[in-house]
Amino acid sequence: xxxxxxxxxxxxxxxxxxxxxxxxxxxxxxxxxxxxxxxxxxxxxxxxxxxxxxxxxxxxxxxxxxxxxxxxxxxxxxxxxxxxxxxxxxxxxxxxxxxxxxxxxxxxxxxxxxxxxxxxxxxxxxxxxxxxxxxxxxxxxxxxxxxxxxxxxxxxxxxxxxxxxxxxxxxxxxxxxxxxxxxxxxxxxx
Amino acid sequence: xxxxxxxxxxxxxxxxxxxxxxxxxxxxxxxxxxxxxxxxxxxxxxxxxxxxxxxxxxxxxxxxxxxxxxxxxxxxxxxxxxxxxxxxxxxxxxxxxxxxxxxxxxxxxxxxxxxxxxxxxxxxxxxxxxxxxxxxxxxxx
Numbered sequence: 353x354x355x356x357x358x359x360x361x362x363x364x365x366x367x368x369x370x371x372x373x374x375x376x377x378x379x380x381x382x383x384x385x386x387x388x389x390x391x392x393x394x395x396x397x398x399x400x401x402x403x404x405x406x407x408x409x410x411x412x413x414x415x416x417x418x419x420x421x422x423x424x425x426x427x428x429x430x431x432x433x434x435x436x437x438x439x440x441x442x443x444x445x446x447x448x449x450x451x452x453x454x455x456x457x458x459x460x461x462x463x464x465x466x467x468x469x470x471x472x473x474x475x476x477x478x479x480x481x482x483x484x485x486x487x488x489x490x491x492x493x494x495x496x497x498x499x500x501x502x503x504x505x506x507x508x509x510x511x512x513x514x515x516x517x518x519x520x521x522x523x524x525x526x527x528x529x530x531x532x533x534x535x536x537x538x539x540x541x542x
Numbered sequence: 543x544x545x546x547x548x549x550x551x552x553x554x555x556x557x558x559x560x561x562x563x564x565x566x567x568x569x570x571x572x573x574x575x576x577x578x579x580x581x582x583x584x585x586x587x588x589x590x591x592x593x594x595x596x597x598x599x600x601x602x603x604x605x606x607x608x609x610x611x612x613x614x615x616x617x618x619x620x621x622x623x624x625x626x627x628x629x630x631x632x633x634x635x636x637x638x639x640x641x642x643x644x645x646x647x648x649x650x651x652x653x654x655x656x657x658x659x660x661x662x663x664x665x666x667x668x669x670x671x672x673x674x675x676x677x678x679x680x681x682x683x
Contacts, residue, residue, distance in 0.1 A: 424624070424662055429652045431623035432645075435602040513624040513662065 374457070381480060385498045388414045412501050419505020426451055426506065427513040440536060443514045444471050451510055455503070456480075469536040473507075478530035486527050496527055507532060543634055544574045545683060546583040547675070549651070550627040551663035554591055557626075558666040558675075559584075565680045586610075587629045590617040594627060604648075605641050620644035624662065626651065632683075639682040646678035 392410035430450060437443045448460035452475070462474040480499045486492040500522035508520045511534070518536040525531075543564035551557045561573035561583070575583065590610035597606050598621050610617040618640050620628040628644055628651075654660055654671050 421658070425652075425655050428622060428624045428626075428655050432604060432648060434623075436598065436604060436621070437623065438599055515625055 378479070381502065382499070384415065384418070384502055385411070389498070408498070411498055415498070415501040416505040416508070419502040419507075420509035420512070421505075422502075423451075423506040423509025423511075424513045425509075426454065427510045430454060431514075437514060440469075440516055441465070443511065443516050444473075444534070446514075447507060447510055448473060451506070455506060471534040471536075473532040473534065475530045475532075477528045478524070481524070481528035481530060484527055492527055493524055496524055500524065500530060500532075503530075504532070507534065511536075543569065543632065543683070545679065546573070546575070546587065546631040547647075547679070548584070548587050548629050549647075549666065550588070550591065550629060552625045553663060554588075555663060556584075556588075556665075557663065558671070560672065560675060562676060562679045562683075564683055566683070571676075571680055583631055586612045586615060587617060587631055590619065590629060591627065594619050594621060594629075605644055607637060608635070618644075620648065622648060622651070626662075636683070643678050643682040646681070647675055650674040650678070 388411045389407070391414060392407050396406075396410070431437075431446070434446070434450075437446055444463065444465075448463055452458065452460050456475070456479040458475075458477070458479065460473045461476045462472075464472040464474075480503075481496060484492065484496060504520045504522045508518060511518045511520075516536055518534050521533045521535075523531050523533075543566075544561070545563070546561045547559065548556055549558040561575065561580075563569050563572045563574055565571045589612075593609045594606065597609055597619075601607075604620055604622060606619040606621055608616050609619045614633055616632055616635065618630045618632065622628075628647055630640060630643070632640070650671050651666075654666055654668060655662070660666075
């Protein structure tokens with residue numbers, strides 16, 4: 353994620369060239385979820401153990417907030433070379449193409465809209481899911497759910513920073529497919 | 543040549559301001575606004591915000607060029623995708639150096655934004671940011 357992408361033949365002999373380990377990034381993004389879980393558990397020990405539902409909610413809140421902050425930053429950082437996005441659809445496209453490329457190294461596979469402020473983004477091989485095992489009866493879909501919350505926050509933060517207030521929901525029915533549903537609310541903040 | 547530069551947040555709240563003079567043609571980099579002019583600078587700059595809001599839907603680039611003028615003073619604007627306004631008050635036309643100046647400031651701003659302790663619309667009090675803006679001003683203006 354460098355500011356100025358290095359010129360195409362990456363010069364590996366250049367000692368000052370900066371690279372990013374994509375495996376480390378993946379591991380970091382994976383580890384976020386257990387971290388949020390542990391934090392939710394530890395912070396709640398004072399008031400007795402948490403109900404499952406409460407724990408999920410605390411995790412969701414933490415991960416979503418983290419993602420929101422990251423999304424806000426990403427937009428500011430990677431939109432400089434682009435023409436200004438005036439329409440909401442431009443903003444959504446920017447997320448599907450550029451932001452997805454930066455975070456997940458692929459683009460969204462399918463974008464649907466009802467032209468009334470609802471956008472459905474489908475990623476047929478969502479990267480965080482690509483290496484998950486889906487043993488039968490393992491409740492894989494339910495256990496994969498928390499890994500969608502951080503990306504959810506990224507999308508919402510990115511939208512918010514470009515003046516589109518929206519609620520974002522993510523779900524998966526069949527790993528590795530992920531579906532993000534964006535519902536915009538209210539008028540565009542000028 | 544003398545400049546007044548301010549960054550305005552998404553709620554039209556000022557988050558950073560500074561003034562400086564030119565460093566070209568033997569200038570010493572100090573602002574030369576008369577004392578009665580200084581409070582006016584803030585007025586002039588903020589009154590240009592209305593025009594920025596009109597221009598932003600037409601101009602495709604982030605750099606909106608000169609958006610407003612008041613007597614012999616010009617206001618140039620750079621509007622980021624996150625709706626942060628960089629406004630520069632200057633007294634002579636210089637499109638390209640200002641564009642480069644804004645680009646440098648934007649880079650410094652993005653770095654500030656990447657700070658986990660900084661939230662959008664917070665005042666920028668970092669001395670590092672300040673010195674980066676001054677360095678950019680010295681380099682281009």
